Amino acid sequence: MxxxxxxxxxxxxxxxxxxxxxxxxxxxxxxxxxxxxxxxxxxxxxxxxxxxxxxxxxxxxxxxxxxxxxxxxxxxxxxxxxxxxxxxxxxxxxxxxxxxxxxxxxxxxxxxRARAEDRIRAARATGLRNLPLHDTAQNRIWLEVVQLALDLLAWMPMLALTGETRRWEPRRLRFRLRSAATQIVTTARRRYLRFARHWPWTGVITDALARLEALPNLG
Structure with missing residues (x-):
């Protein structure tokens, strides 16, 4: 203080x-x-x-x-x-x-501010529960990688998702959004990522991708 x-x-x-x-x-x-x-x-x-x-x-x-x-x-x-x-x-x-x-x-x-505690819990589930490597320098790199993953977990729902989906935990995001079966299709010299229609959360994924594409390019 x-x-x-x-x-x-x-x-x-x-x-x-x-x-x-x-x-x-x-x-x-x-x-x-x-x-x-x-x-x-x-x-x-x-x-x-x-x-x-x-x-x-x-x-x-x-x-x-x-x-x-x-x-x-x-x-x-x-x-x-x-x-x-x-x-x-x-x-x-x-x-x-x-x-x-x-x-x-x-x-x-x-x-x-309780969401800060939620982020800490997500960090433990993502890879901060134990340091997996023996060398200090290696574990420092591991921590940097985990922090990058946590940044993505924090910003992706805010920018791409809406409603209840914004509050999904990392395990639920991994299963529902990142485990969807897809197929790379090439047509008219362009490549497309085709999602399985039977997947219950395909609409959530495509809507999220559309919101991300609509964001202004700040690069």
Whole structure:
């Protein structure tokens, strides 16, 4: 946090915080009127969830300009509460230095960062669970290759896919899109890639290729 807030960096951050005893006591003192309803990406109110900003002694010792945002929500049925929860509500907390957004919008932005954890999980499935080679230099090359693959996994769905298909996991993408049977056909001195009509996701593949072809050439 101190590194992020150093003078001249001009970085905006949103970092999850552990709820210490001091922070927990500060949360318990937040008045009812200070809690704001949590919002969803479409602007609608999320039922059973609220957010508030902490101040006072719990900010001492932290970088200047840091804001501490806490969220409370009714847990899902069967969820086991933690010792830091209160009144039957799940408590989470994060820090940010963004000042131009209301706390409900800041909480939504931070919650949407969960896709970062999804990328980490995809990285492990793609090849970062174990380093397969013995030499350090070889493993560095392996990491570079895996990172290139992760970049493709991140950008391809954003540029070529729509709707639910954008959220497909790497294993599902590999089976449905990259395992399709194809045939290279040459006609009129041009080569075409013909996909099997019976493959359930042929339409998804051809639509994705058309979107990629329509992108402007930035080379």
């Amino acid at each position: 101190a590194w992020l807030a150093q003078r001249g960096r001009w970085l905006s951050y949103s970092v999850g915080m552990t709820i210490t005893e001091q922070i927990h006591q500060a949360i318990l003192k937040v008045p009812v009127t200070a809690w704001t309803a949590v919002i969803e990406p479409g602007g609608e109110i999320r039922d059973g969830a609220w957010v508030a900003e902490l101040s006072g002694d719990c900010l001492e010792g932290w970088p200047k300009g840091m804001r501490l945002i806490v969220r409370k929500e009714r847990p899902h049925p069967g969820t086991q509460l933690r010792i830091t929860d209160a009144d039957g509500l799940r408590l989470t907390c994060f820090a940010t230095n963004t000042t131009v957004m209301p706390i409900a919008a800041l909480e939504l932005r931070h919650r949407q």
